[in-house]
Amino acid sequence: MNVDQWNARHLVGTPVFAYPGCRPEDGTGTRLVTRTRTEAQLSASGDPVVWVEGEGSYICLTHVDPVAEDVWEETRKAEKQAEPTAPASQRLGHATLDETIPALLATIKELRALRQPLIDALTLVHQSMTSCVGDEWAMEWLGEVWTQIPLHVRAAAGDKDAAAELAEAGA
Structure with missing residues (x-):
């Protein structure tokens, strides 16, 4: 169904x-x-x-x-x-x-499997937007939307500025 x-x-x-x-x-x-x-x-x-x-x-x-x-x-x-x-602490x-533990581990495994496809997609978006030099909309998007994505995620997606900022912060 x-x-x-x-x-x-x-x-x-x-x-x-x-x-x-x-x-x-x-x-x-x-x-x-x-x-x-x-x-x-x-x-x-x-x-x-x-x-x-x-x-x-x-x-x-x-x-x-x-x-x-x-x-x-x-x-x-x-x-x-x-x-x-059963004792309340075990239920x-x-x-x-x-x-419950195997179910939680399976959910975590499934979420981890999603990580790379999401990073690949963000990498493609970032590359597409940064290749549009002079495109006002793309530059505005990078300034307003892209910067709202967590720094470590932007770095994982290939954003060199985000990676440098993380390095400076010692993360």
């Missing part, structure tokens, strides 16, 4: 069974009896995802099953009765620390 289809059928707060690691048929995963807390959206990698209550990262729509309110309520009560009591919402 794509993002638009999901959002047309399911409002924020929809009761769901969510599987943050893997679905039961694919291995030993954890099932969350929860509700959506955002509309569906595309992740940076292009996967349709949604955020749910009690989970620290998004979950692919392929791992989220909407359920009827009465089924959700009945399942939630049954799980509450059967749930072992983060519905997820344990052991479940």
Whole structure:
């Protein structure tokens, strides 16, 4: 199901069974009896995802099953009765620390993978604008927009002035 289809059928707060690691048929995963807390959206990698209550990262729509309110309520009560009591310091919402850390590491890895394409794009923009010597709009853009980008990002994108300023500051 794509993002638009999901959002047309399911409002924020929809009761769901969510599987943050893997679905039961694919291995030993954890099932969350929860509700959506955002509309569906595309992740940076292009996967349709949604955020749910009690989970620290998004979950692919392929791992989220909407359920009827009465089924959700009945399942939630049954799980509450059967749930072992874990120390509060080891629980983060519905997820344990052991479940949350891999999800956070995966998110960090995904964000790091985006770094180089963004720097490449900024490098191209900077080169294009600086090659427009005498173009009033390009010079204005460099003065007003480019200078708002953090210094270390401009330096990583090939801005020699930003790199020199960082060197002077000892960074």
